[in-house]
Amino acid sequence: MDNLKLSKEEIKAIKQGFAYKSWNRKRGFVILASLIWCFGGIALIHINNVTSAIYSIGLVVCLIALFHSVIIVCWKCPACKEKLPSKDVCGGTATVCMPILVKNCPYCRADLTQQFKVKK
Numbered sequence: 001m002d003n004l005k006l007s008k009e010e011i012k013a014i015k016q017g018f019a020y021k022s023w024n025r026k027r028g029f030v031i032l033a034s035l036i037w038c039f040g041g042i043a044l045i046h047i048n049n050v051t052s053a054i055y056s057i058g059l060v061v062c063l064i065a066l067f068h069s070v071i072i073v074c075w076k077c078p079a080c081k082e083k084l085p086s087k088d089v090c091g092g093t094a095t096v097c098m099p100i101l102v103k104n105c106p107y108c109r110a111d112l113t114q115q116f117k118v119k120k
Contacts, residue, residue: 006101013113014101019084020112023075023099034062075099079110 006014014020037058044051075084085100103112 006103010103011101014103017113019075019078020099020101022078030065034066037062077105077108077110077112080105080108082107084112
């Protein structure tokens with residue numbers, strides 16, 4: 001279950017598959033939206049107290065979305081929706097999971113190199 005056991009062609013096929021692309025797209029969208037809100041909404045602080053409160057609530061929502069998409073959800077099998085293997089890259093309490101590339105789901109044995117979502 002380690003990336004080192006796969007050939008370059010297998011790793012490329014997995015990264016072009018639906019499961020990895022879907023995970024990467026969701027993670028990228030949430031990170032981009034959070035950065036836009038964090039840095040773009042700073043002007044709201046200086047307008048008045050109401051917009052400052054809106055900005056603060058938005059920051060909390062962004063942090064929850066980041067926590068959910070990057071840490072909890074990680075990447076899932078498109079067929080059975082079970083979490084696929086991941087590794088902790090930060091350690092300690094601030095965990096960020098990165099996928100361990102596998103060719104088949106360990107639960108349902110679905111092929112993760114497929115380009116399209118598995119219908120089940």
